[in-house]
Structure formats: C-alpha cells, structure tokens
Amino acid sequence: MPDKQLYIETFGCQMNVNDSERIVTMLADLGYAPTNDPSDAGMILLNTCSVRGGAEEKVYKRLENLRIYKRDGKSQIIGVGGCVAQQEGEALLRKFPYLDLVFGTHNLHLLPDMVRDAERGERRSETGFIDNDRRLDLFPSIKGQSRLSRFVTVMQGCDNFCSYCIVPFVRGREISRRSADILAEVRQLADEGVMEVVLLGQNVNSYGLKTASEPTFAELIRQVADVTGIERIRFTTSHPKDMSDELIACFGDVPKLCGQMHLPAQSGSDAVLKRMKRGYTRDSYLEKVRKLKAVRPGMVITGDMIVGFPGETEEDFELTLTLMAEVRYIDLFSFVYSPRPGTKAAELAEELTRGQKIERLERLQERQRGITREISRSYLGTLQKVMVEGEGKRPGQLSGKADSGRIVNFSADSGLIGSFVDVRIIQAYQNSLLGELV
Template identity: 65%
Template sequence: MQSKNLYIATFGCQMNVNDSERIVTMLQELGYRTTEHLREGDLVLFNTCTVRGGAEDKVHQHLANLKSLKKKRPGTLIGIAGCVAQQEGDRLLADYPWLDLVVGTHNLHLLPEMVREAEAGRRRSETDFLENDTRLDLFPAIAGYRKVSAFVTVMQGCDNFCSYCIVPYVRGREISRRFDEILREVRELASQGVREVVLLGQNVNSYGMKGEGEPPFSELVREVARVPEVARIRFVTSHPKDMSPELIACFGDIPKLCGALHLPAQSGNNRILAAMNRGYSRERYLETVRALRAVRPDIKFTGDMIVGFPAETEAEFEETLSLMEEVRYFDLFSFVYSPRPGTKAAELADDLSKEVKLERLDRLQKLQSIHSRVHNESYTGTIQQVLVEGPAKREGQVMGRCDSGRIVNLAGSPELIGCLVNVRIVEGYANSLLGELL
C-alpha cells in the first residue's frame, strides 16, 4: 500500500486529543502516516473545538487559508472533525468549496469510509447523533501506543447544560462506557508500556450515575489502581457537584491516584453561579476543597474561570478573586465570556464593555501568576518522584512530571523514559521545574 501523509491539528480539550489519537489509528489502514508539516499532507484534518469563540474563529481562519493550498495542490484532501464540524455540518461544505469532508463527534468511525470517498472525488458530511451506548464501541483502540501516559475515555457527553456551554449540543447526552471494556483497555495499554492512565470524560466523575448499570466512578478508580503495571492515575474533568464522599476518600487511600485535581469553579459569586446553572454554591465548592485537603493535604487544584459573564458587577468579580485567594490554584485557565449560539446565556443582555472584561481578566491572571510562582518556588530543595515521559527540549535532558503534574526537566539518558525516579528540585520557573537525579 502506498504511504500517504496525514497532517492533523487538534484544538481544544483532552477529549479531542484522544479522538485525534484514534483518528491516526483508523487512517493507518488506508496507508496514512502522520507528518508535522501541513504542506506535506495528502490529507489535512482539523479536529476542532467550539467551546470558546476564539478557538472557533481560529478554525475558520485556517480553513480560509487552505484555499490557496487546494489551488496549488488539487489532490490534497481537507477535512474537519470535532465540535465545529458537529455544530455547523453541511454549512461548512457550502462555505468552503475546497473542503472535502466534515465529520461530527459521534461519527469518527465513518472517517475511513469518508476518506476513501474523498479520494474518489465525493464530498460528504456526517453529523448525526448516536444516543445509545453503541457509539462507545464504534472506534478502535489506539494501536501500537508508545507513550508513557495515555488517555482512556470512560464517558462521553454532558447533561448539565450550563447556560454558557455548547458541549451538550455538540457532544450529546451523557453516557458511561462499560466498566469491563475500560479495564480491558487499561490492561492493554499497560502491557504496551503505559505507566500513567488519565481517565477522561466531559464530566468524568459522573461516570455510572445515569442508570447504565455501571459501578460509581470511585470504584472504577480503585479497579484501575489494581492493575500492577499502572504507576499513576489522574482524571479530568471533574464537575464540583459530583465530587462524592467516596471519590474524595480515594485521594486519601489510593497512593497511585495523583494529588492533583482539575475542579473548575467558573466564578466565585453565587448569583453568577446560579445564572451559569452550575448546580453548586461558592460555599459548597469550598467545602469540597476543604474535604479534599483533609484527606490529601498536599493536593494541588487547577481550575477554570470565566470573566465578564453577562451583568457581572465589580463586587461579584471581586468574589472570584477572593475565591482564588482561598483556594490558591496551582494553575488556572481563564477566559473572557464569549456567547455561544444556542445557549441560554447567549440570550442574556450583556452591558459590560470589552475594555472592562479585558481589565478584569488581566487582574485575575496577574493574581494567578503570583500564586503559580509561589507554588513553583516552594518546590525548591524538595525531593519529588518524577515519571519520566520523554526527551526534553534541551539536549542531554529528559522531562517528566511530578505528582502534581508539573513538568520537571533534568539531566538524564533516554533509558529513564517510563521510570519513576527521585529528583531533587533545584529551581522553579514560571511553568516548569529544574531537577537533578538522585
């Protein structure tokens, strides 16, 4: 079979990263091998995100820019997958005549067939939702996995309908994958050398809560920890309202479960949280943080914050800053609110100026940079266990992550990849640590 080049660019969340890994596996059967250079691609594919307006705008700009590539190389196939594809469907084929295929979030299993048709000159869009559990069986495991850390999807979709969020409309309703199939995939990955498993879902800790007959998420975490070759477990993304006492207890008595948790608050003000339809109050969120710290005092929190939600007052924004002071996030993803078509919040009057929103975002990010720097500097002189993942950017160094997930660079040979090693931290930087092997 003649080898062809696949250039795939991934935007958005870890779920998209995992989908892209599966896409690469599926297209290998058609002779495609990945390339890092767009203009070498026989197939150029964008796996997209529509959670924020900026991410969606980037995708449209990329698609517009590919008109000239198609003109110079008519045989190049251009495709779009993921959430933008799901949201816009056939309109993309109409808006971009040089686009060959559009594949939505529930239809990745159709991609090999669609690529074959595109190679034969037929354009196609597939964005139907599959609402039963067969959708979790339709794309294959990732073949020949060669990384130390691997994502394992345990559930898909979202039933929360936060007023600002497009995810339920582009990913569908919540559905949990079968317990035994998850464990089978974990064991297979472990047999290929994977040492860290990241359990993945839009609301990962609501696994098993929708009556599918599967055990609760806390039991899944405990079973994954019993796989001998798995050295570390992480999970993303957790919804604060679904942090059960049983799951909180896992952080206290499962050594393999890393002391790092992504727990998005989105706001520190109760009126805004209610308008966002988040399902918890500021007080309940902080109670969850305290409960987690009681069982794992060194746990590190990351989160998400939205600045400038419609009608947010200065006092309400100040409550978000005060929540940050209480939690002291390790890292924080922060954004100016952008209305998403079809969501409830898009119907709200928004009288905040762009200047006010950007000024608030700047204040929030400056506060977070102080917190992150303090966290990083506190590592200096400590001994950390690091899972080495691969070569670092600097020659002669390897990189890995400590329990919190922070990147550590250290002098060492590639033979260390896949090993848990003890490292003394000698310096903390803005986004990484420098260590020395003990």
Template identity: 45%
Template structure:
C-alpha cells in the same frame, strides 16, 4: 459487580458496523499499496487537532484508522494526500483558527484535485457551521461530527471514489464505539476516555449540544484497554470525560467513578492514574476516599469553579454555591493533605459586576490553587448566555483578567517556593522542548520539573531534588532511579 449498562446494544455501535469499517480500511489500504508500487511514494496524511484532551484522544483514533489504511504521517498539509482538522467549538478563537486554515488550503486543492480535505469534531455538530462551510469552503471534501467518527473509513472511501463532497453529521444523542484501532502519540502516558457527553447544560457551554448526553463505557472495556497499556509499558493514564464524576449514572446498576478508580488501581504496569474533568456538584465523599486509598491515583485534582460569585454561579447553572465549593475543598484537603488543586475560571460572564469579580479573587486567596486556567468569556451561539443583553465589555474583561492573573501567579509562585530543597518522584517524559540537554517530567502533584538527564531515564520514575523555582516549572537534579 455490575460492569455495564443493561441497554448495551442500544447505545453501542454494533460489531457488524465496526467490521464494515475495517472492510473499508482494508480496501483503501490495498489501493494505497498499489499506488505506492506504481509511484514509489507512500500516501501521507496530516491531522491537526484543536481543543481539549478528548479531541486529542479522538485524533488518536483517527490516526489508528489512517495507519490501518496505509497512510504515513505527513509533516505538513502541502506534502499530504489527506488533511484532517479535528475541531473545537468551546471558544471563538478556536473556530476562527480553523476557518483560517481551511481558507489557506484552497490553493492547494486547486493545484491538486486528488487531495482530500476533511473536517470533523465538535464544530461540525452545529448546523450553522456546516452550512457556512458548504457555502464558503467548497473545496472541503468530507464533513463529519463527533458521533460518527468511527465511519471515517467509509466516508473517505466515498470521497475518493466519487470525487464529490461527503457530508455526514449524526444528530443523535450519541453512542459508544469499541474496537477501533488507535495510534497513540506518546509511549509513556495515555488518554483513556471513560465516558462521553454531558447532562449539565451550563449556560455558557456548547458541549452538551455537540457531544450529546452522558454515556459511560463499561468498567470491563476500560480496564481491558488500560491493562493492554500496562502490558505495553505505559506508566500513566489520564481518564477523560466531560464530567468524570458522573461516570456510571447512566447504568442500570450501582456503578460509580469511585469504583472505577479502585478497579483501575489494580491494573499491573500502570503506576499513575489521573482524571479530568470533575464537576464540584458530583464530587462525592466516596470519590475523595477512593483518591486517598488508591495509591496509584495522583495527588492532583482539577476542579473547575468558573466563578466565585454565588449569583453568577446560579446564572451559569452550575448547581453549587461559593460556600459549597469552599466546603468541598476543605474536605478534600482534610482527607488528602498536600493535594495540588487546579481550576478553570471564566472572566467577564454576562452580568458580572465588580463585586462578583472580587468574589472570584476571594476564592483564589482562600483555596490557593496551584494553577488556574483562565478564560475570557466567549459568546457561543445556541447557549442561553449568548442571548444575554448584559454582556461585559472587552476592556473590562481584559482588565479583570490581568488582575486575576496577578493574584494567581503570586500564589502559584509561593506554593512552588515551598518545594525548594525537597525530593520529588518524577515520571520522566523526554527531552524538554527548549533544550537538547535538559529532560522533563512531572511530579505526582502535576508540577513540571526540568533536569539534566539521559535518554535511558525516559519512561522511568526517578527521584529529583528541587534546586530552583520558577512560576510555572521547577528545576532539579536527579539523585536516584
């Protein structure tokens, strides 16, 4: 079995470079320990992550490095010595939130010049954003991007010792980094990135420009990481990539995502496997069969359609038609009966007519998604769609958005209604956010279920009878574990 690319040395950050970063981590750790001895106070860090699950996984790597350097976790920015914003640029409102938070930190920096403010992530891979921060937010100490996250210890060391701004954004196509520490914020479920970047260049999307070209981790490295999770009592892994179905296409040999799923299915200790995100044009028959035949792969698929109109899909550069998508869904349902399906939909893409929008509603009714993540089109500088003069008005976008929610919410409730009285296997995740008595978990089909329980159930697979139905969640009672 070919487990990795022939050009591993070219796309992987060297072991020597990672060793150098550990030296910086040790140096800062020693300085922090000495400071704690003198002041009686441990150095604290505050990290806020915006955006997708890959950003969350990146933040876990940052926390791993921070912990290695001796930082504790601050409850807020005020009490923390290091503040990091890990940013997203997929939608405008995420960027505006970041700018708002940065502005609020200006007084904190004036009051404490030793406080270090860092900003990283996808936003920083855009030149105009970096220039904006340099001009308007001069209290920011460190700016770095997605491709050189591994160099954070070196950048922090430089900022602390020179007391000058450090801007380091790698504009290459990206690389793969192994061997960094990681501190996971969940002890039951884990994110595992299997590939980075995207080659699709959908006309509305900034991701290929900020995350780089597709780069797959080796099967060996992925399986080793997941095996360690299994040994540490993690029950579920979610495989991450901008387009996981393209996994292995950058390798010299014949390695596929279907093969990866089959290998992970053999890992002891792990009971559930999920993955996201899939691209319809790359979801091949062997992946469908691997999902069906790998008992640990959950019966849930997130398959973004983005729009129901073939004309709009062509404008989006999605490389499939409405009919292609519906045929694919038909094959999936035939091979995996009872599978739950979720999707992403963009409302108000430039040039979208009422007829185009009706095609999207038609897809909702025909596919009957369990849930749809719906977004108003957001103009992204640097993408082809942003240059279109045929922008849909905010009023029309919001009206269509509400109509779409009305159709989808009804479908979601009808699907959930069919589960009343059934018994479902639930992975118990912990206390519900809104209760000190109710616990929460998910079915294999990714339905949220709330029920009365006790802390010894956390991390276990239990049988729960569904007793009540909500649009977004289910209520139940534990019958066995």
C-alpha cells in the same frame, strides 16, 4: 507501509486531542502516516472546537488558507471534524467548494468510509448524533502511540447544560463507557508498557451514575488501580457538583491516584454561579476543596474561571479573587466570557464592555501568577518522585512529571526514561521545576 501523508490540526480540549489520535490510528489502516507538513500531505484535517467565541470564524479563516494546498493534479483531501463541524454540518461543504468531508463528534467511526469516498471524488457530510447503546461500541481506542502516559476515554457528552456552554449541543448527551471495555483497554496499555493513565471525559465524576450495572467513578478508579503495571492514575475533567465523598476518599487511600485535580469553579460568586446554572455554591465548592486537601496533603488543584459573565459586578469579581486566594490553584485557565449562540446565557444582557472584561481578566491573571509562583517556590528543596517520560528541552536533560503533575527537568542519562526517580528541586519556574537526581 503507509504511502500517504495525513496532516491534522487539533483545536481545543483534551477530548479533541484524543479524537485526533484515534483518527491517526484509523487512517493508518488506509495507508496514511502522520506528517507535520501540510504541503506534503495527501489529506489535511481540522479537528475543531467551538467552546470559545469566534471559533467558527477561526475555522473559516483556516479553511480559506488551506485552499492553496488544493492543487490541480494532486488529489489532496481536506476535511473538518469536531464541534464546529457538528454545528455547521453540510453548510461547510456549500461554503467551501474545495472541502471534501465534514464529520461530527459522534461520527469518527465513519471516517475511513468517508475518506474512501473522498478519494473517489465524492464529498460527504455526517453529523448525526448516536444517542443510544450503539455509541458504547464507538468509544475511541488508540494504538501505535509509544508514550508512557495515555488517555483512556471513560465517558462522553454532558447533561448539565451550564447556561454558557455549547458542549451538550455539540457533543450530545452523557454516556458512560462499559467498565469492562475500559479495564480491557487499561490492561492492554499496561502490557504495552504504559505506566500512567488519564481517565478522560467531559464530566468523569458522573461516570456510571445513569447505569446501575456499572461502578461509580470512585469504584472504577479502584479497579484501574488494581491493574498491574499501571503506576499512576489521573483524570479530567470534573464537575464540582458531582464530586462525591466516595471519590474524595480515593485521594486518601489509592496511592496510585495522583494528588492533582482539575476542578473548574468558573466564578466565586453565588449570584453568578446561579446564572451559570452550575449547581453548586461557593461554600459547597470550598468545602470539597478543603476535604480534598485534608485527605491528601500536598494536593494541588487547577481550575477554570470565566470573567465578565453577564451581570458580574465588581463585588462578584472580587469574590472570584478571594475564592482563588482560598483555593490557591496551582494553575488557572481563565477566559473572558463570550456568548455562544444557542445557549441560555446568550440571551442575558451584557453590561460590561470588552475592555472592562479584559481589565478584570488581567487583574485575575496577575493575581494567579503570584499564587503559582508561591506554590512553585514551595517545592524548592523538596524531593519529588518523577516519572521520567523523555528527553528534556536542553541537551543532557530528562523530563518527567511529579505526582502533582508539575513538569520536572533534570540532568541524567536517557537510560532512566520509563522509570521512577527521586529528584531534589533546585529551581522553581512558573510552569516547571528544575532538579537534580538523588
């Protein structure tokens, strides 16, 4: 029985959420149970992200705040992991004398050892990269979660070096997990009652491309679809340049593969895409979107957009708006560009003020709200097959996801949790749909 409490705060992307779940799994063996209250916790961990500007300052500030929990007479351990830990390493221990451990993105497996040391009062920082085959044995495998939908890591790291991005520096080179290990994990999840898997990686589209003996990502999806009990497959995230026709075809003939895809464009202007070193053009991106929508009617696309990249003119920005109108993203994650030290783009001159960038961002987000609203309304009156995942926010309501990934709430008995039901949509909101059970 766990007798100690672990409070963990996770910043940033799904990879970090997955890593945090793995941390909870590993530390359960040392007697730590998760808690939502840091004042109760024997250990407080921050799992950090450095993709957006100001990330280090945010972590510093949070660490300052956490000092109050380090009380005399109560041996509270404080640690930092993730991308900021990877970047800053031992310097964090020097800057924050009450910090006990710092673990990088390739060092999660060392955490139990580091915690044992911290319990004895020994402070430690581990941020070495493991860019060899040993890393294949260190992929996260998560136990003890009772959700119907689970993430399965298929690859890690990135070789693309987009000019604005810090990820290759803090997550290391791209490596694909053995397909045999992935399939074993998926089978085990199916045995535990999991119905949906989300295949996870920094750029899943390039899965297996470096290893002749491994399947391509499209082949891997087909193998996962063969696992009995798995009813739905999603994946994230994808680089448009590595989106093959073979993968697009899966959306047409693998019914378990959901008709939803996150395909970050980042800009609609070729000039900007070139400076971003994205490796595709506006036309080739749009061509892939057209093919996806052709093989899978109702296919929805989500994306990421960076506004105010160095040299972005009003014309370039207008091209981003017209690209959005052509793609018709159901959701778009948009950000103002901020330079990340150490990246190529940080060396480019910036002409726009922060105010000008924010003004463009607001215009873009306003445009996107309109598109999302229209797509949402197009579901009114339709029948959606919903995987019922749990109670909704309102009493008597259940909540689940449609094939498109849209959240659908409806009134029904909780006995339906864990099944698929048909729901007719009667209300469309910005982020969810309301329906009635058919």
